[in-house]
Amino acid sequence: MTTVPHTRDEAEREARATLSEVAERAGVSISTVSKVLNGRSGVSLDTRNRVTSILQDRQYNRRNTASPIAPLLELVCTALDSAxxxxxxxxxxxxARESGLSLVVTGMKDRGKPSGSWIEGVLQRKPAGVILVISDISEGNQHQLRSHGIPFVMVDPEGDPAPDVPSIGSANWMGGFMATRHLIELGHRDIAFLAGPQFFLAATARMSGYRAALAGAGIPERPELVGPFGEFSEPAGRQVALRMLERDDRPTAIFAASDMQALGAYAAARDLGISIPDELSVVGYDDLQVTRFAGPPLTTVHQPMTEMAEEATRLVLRLREEPALKSTRLELATSLVVRGSTAAPAPAADSAPGPQRASVSVHD
Structure with a gap:
């Protein structure tokens, strides 16, 4: 039989006893355990993780510590300056505005290796919910948020999150397939792919879609036209595209795993005097606003990023009201947006091998 404390004093004595047990097992003071529970600074990352692990093992739950939830949402993310x-x-x-809530933004430098420092500020502010645009969330951080009654949702997670981690993503494999099929239907056979980060699930899914479209059309993959894994950035795209376009048997089309890499391919084509789309077709991925004003406007896969963020915010607010909600994974559809950067390949007789330097430029 479980004995339930009947008074506040008895509950507090039981909580103190539990804290003492946790502190003893972790080899720290009770005040250190309290700091971890309340998200305060002054505790090393190793100690914080050790205490959090013991709290989880002991299934410790805070008692009689309810505090008002702040009328705000928190967005934890990296690369705040990116489109x-x-x-x-x-x-x-x-x-957030439609729900009458303010928004706090917490930025971090590295999406791939997020520090654990963000959790301290979140626990101190006690927002109504947290939207995470980071690579992953540790079990310790999950426990801290849940023990404080703060729901969270991940947007476009880097890997495959655990089943109990709410997340919003998009159909990356289908996006990669549609982009490559579009180029195949135009008549391209030598189609290069500029890959994204190696351990980013979205990037590998886009590559799988590219390969499936080639295989479905009976087109052998040319390994030398599959770019090495790299960043979703213009410099990375330019570097890899230059190497491919300088080949005597250069590709007639490039599918980039992100719009920024595609704009890098534009820069490489400009450097080599290769005309888009007359001599090279380019397809990007994301449908960033800037691509509509590129010269020529970029054909790309529309990833509904704003809609993904909206759905994540609605979900975190729903979890606020329904903590036991089961269906917390959602994948939004992608679509192809055809603009001016793709066309049928030039007839073989009209194109000389290798880059045509200083003769043609990217259309403005």
């Missing part, structure tokens, strides 16, 4: 993140921010802010 991609701006569209996420627009979506989160729109739903």
């Amino acid at each position: 991609w993140m701006v569209e996420i921010l627009v979506g989160v802010e729109r739903i």
Whole structure:
């Protein structure tokens, strides 16, 4: 039989006893355990993780420590200056405003290796919910948020999150397939692919879609036209595209795993005097606002980033009201947006091998 404390004093004595047990097992003071529970600074990352692990093992739950939830949402993210993140921010802010909530943004430097320091500020502010645009969330951080009654949702997670981690993503494999099929239907056979980060699930899914489209059309993959894994950035795209376009048997089309890499391919084509789309077709991925004003406007896969952010915000607010909600994984559809950067390949008789330097430029 479980004995339930009947008074506040008895509950507090039981909580103190539990804290003492946790502190003893972790080899720290009770005040250190309290700091971890309340998200305060002054505790090393190793100690914080050790205490959190013991709290989870002991199934410790805070008692009689309810505090008011602040009328705000928190967005934890990286690369605040990127066009991609701006569209996420627009979506989160729109739903927060409609719900009468303010928005706090916590930025970090590295999406791939996020520090654990963000959790301290979140626990101190006690927001109504947290939207995470980071690579992953540790079990310790999950426990801290849940023990404080703060729901969270991940947007476009880097890997495959655990089943109990709410997340919003998009159909990356289908996006990669549609982009490559579009080029095949135009008549291209030598189609290069500029890959994204190796351990980013979205990037590998786009590559799988590219390969499936080639295989479905009976087109052998040319390994030398599959770019090495790299960043979703213009410099990375330019570097790899230059190497491919300088080949005597250069590709007639490039599918880039991100719009920024595609703009890098534009720069490489400009450097080599290769005309887009007359001599080279380019397809990007994301449909960032800037691509509509590129010269020529970029054909790309529309990833509904603003809608993903909106759905993540709606979901975190719903979890606020329904903590036991089961269906917390959602994948939004992608679509192909055809603009001016793709066309049928030039007839073989009209094109000389290798780059045509200083003769043609990217259309403005």
